[in-house]
Amino acid sequence: MPSKVTSIVLGGAAFGIFATVMSVIAASGDPSGPLGMIAGCVSCLGYAGAGLLAVWHYTSTHQLTLPVGQGVGMGAATGALAAVVALLLTIVLRAVGVLPTVEDIIMQMEASGAFDQMGQAQLEQTQQFMEMSNGPIGWAIGLVLGAVLGLVGGAIGAAVFKKGDGTTPSNPDLQI
Numbered sequence: 001m002p003s004k005v006t007s008i009v010l011g012g013a014a015f016g017i018f019a020t021v022m023s024v025i026a027a028s029g030d031p032s033g034p035l036g037m038i039a040g041c042v043s044c045l046g047y048a049g050a051g052l053l054a055v056w057h058y059t060s061t062h063q064l065t066l067p068v069g070q071g072v073g074m075g076a077a078t079g080a081l082a083a084v085v086a087l088l089l090t091i092v093l094r095a096v097g098v099l100p101t102v103e104d105i106i107m108q109m110e111a112s113g114a115f116d117q118m119g120q121a122q123l124e125q126t127q128q129f130m131e132m133s134n135g136p137i138g139w140a141i142g143l144v145l146g147a148v149l150g151l152v153g154g155a156i157g158a159a160v161f162k163k164g165d166g167t168t169p170s171n172p173d174l175q176i
Helices: 005-027 034-062 068-095 102-112 120-133 136-160
Strands: 171-175
Touching (some): 068 136, 120 136
């Protein structure tokens, strides 16, 4: 069977960039406002799109049909790669000041009065959660979520993007 690496890298890079652009859009206004919430949801759906794109590219390039299991594997790898690309781009964009840091977000929330109704304990928990989610634990969760959403897209892609006569090159007797 031909290598899947090119399709995985293409889908991961494209949707990693897409997710980062959605983050910039969400951060450009009120992240808890409608635009921020929509951009966040679209960003998450993008990880499933990464799996779809990888499977589509692979099946179209090689004119073959993938078993769902292979589509799931491609989608998971592509979603995880998209999460890594988005993380690296986010780190760079925070370093150059395009995206706000956790401290900037906390200061914006304080200035907007978002914390006014919270007690001290809730305020500290919120700040700890934000710091945790932007550290190694949050990165690991993002990687897992990217892989899970990517595998959903890969499974859908394998079911939808069928090419050729329904056999895979590795086992021509196997009917899909």
